[in-house]
Amino acid sequence: MIVTDDDADQTWFDLAAPVVEKYKVMTTSFMITAWRQDAAPNPYVLRRSHTHDMHRAGDNGQGRMVNSSADEIAADLEMSASVLGVKEVVAYPFGHYNDVTKHGVAQAGYEMGRTIEPGYVSIGSDKLALPVQRVNYGMGLDALVGMIG
Template sequence: MSFSVLMYHEIRKEQEFNPEKPSHIDVKQNYDDILPSPLFVTLEHFEEQMAYLHEQNYQTLTLAETKDYYRGKTISEKSVLLTFDDCFQSVKEYAYPILKTYGFRATAFVVTSWLQDTAKEFNPKESVCMTKNDLADLSDVFEYANHTHSFHQRSNAETSKMMEASDEEFSLDLDTCNEFVGVKDVFAYPFGLFNERNVSLLRKKGFTLAFTTETGKNDRQTDPLLLKRNAIPYFINLDTFKKIVQ
């Protein structure tokens, strides 16, 4: 038995999304980056995907259920874990009401230094991070896990600030993020970048699940600190989506 993990970041109405002009991020931390177009999904496709999961009786896994699977418990043959990275406004604007309608659960990975102090008006031209109060408003659908406090920055395409940090610095950063997030033993590697030292430290600190951006399904032979996730980009059709989750 295996399961798929789906990775989302940003959602836009098709008419408001231009893949040739991806969004700059707007976060509290002094860091600027551009969110690549494949990390966007259109609202129309997202609605279609969630409707399909509902119609086909898929179970949306919680993190506790995922941990239990690796302790030997069974899960439904139709199980999927929904994850959203970075906590941008479209999660509240679009994803939350759709997930709530279907009774779905989801996980959001939080970069705590990115959370805004004051809520901003939704802006489809920028990837604006939410506030802690926003996340509290979504907590009947979402649970929150660690995506670092301040190390979601990249030096180049192959190296993140987390990878350059010492074990002591990374450990302290994890602890700082864990002061806010509710699930304190689950992690998502920023940009999907990591090294063996990062994985070893997570293991030493008692983390039970950690998510990469390697595509594919997970089973009990998958290292739970190297779980695979499938990005769902704006350009895939429903048939391709079905192949990912089936």
């Protein structure tokens, strides 16, 4: 199991980061690097890409990740990597992606892409379309345990 957050919102840094530090739980914070570039709040928070500046709607109301060319996506992710110092995984803004998106991610040298599609990663999962188990505000411990086993 990998604990992640999307957007690197200040409330997550203020409320969750101290908890993950206290319990020594490694987490991944997907940062929109056009909005935030500060250092990780503690050694248990890994900063990874939520794109540089593609967390906006494109012409058709879908995210820019499905409205841009592979070259544009790769250029944005290169900018994000230059801020974060790592190319590894990107969380697709709004969960929107398609084959062009995946090509741009691979072209930029990223190994994985995380969707918002519910599911579990298993051997043979598409590394550029990894599913997730979403934890929502107010979800109790019993619901969480039931979801992840």
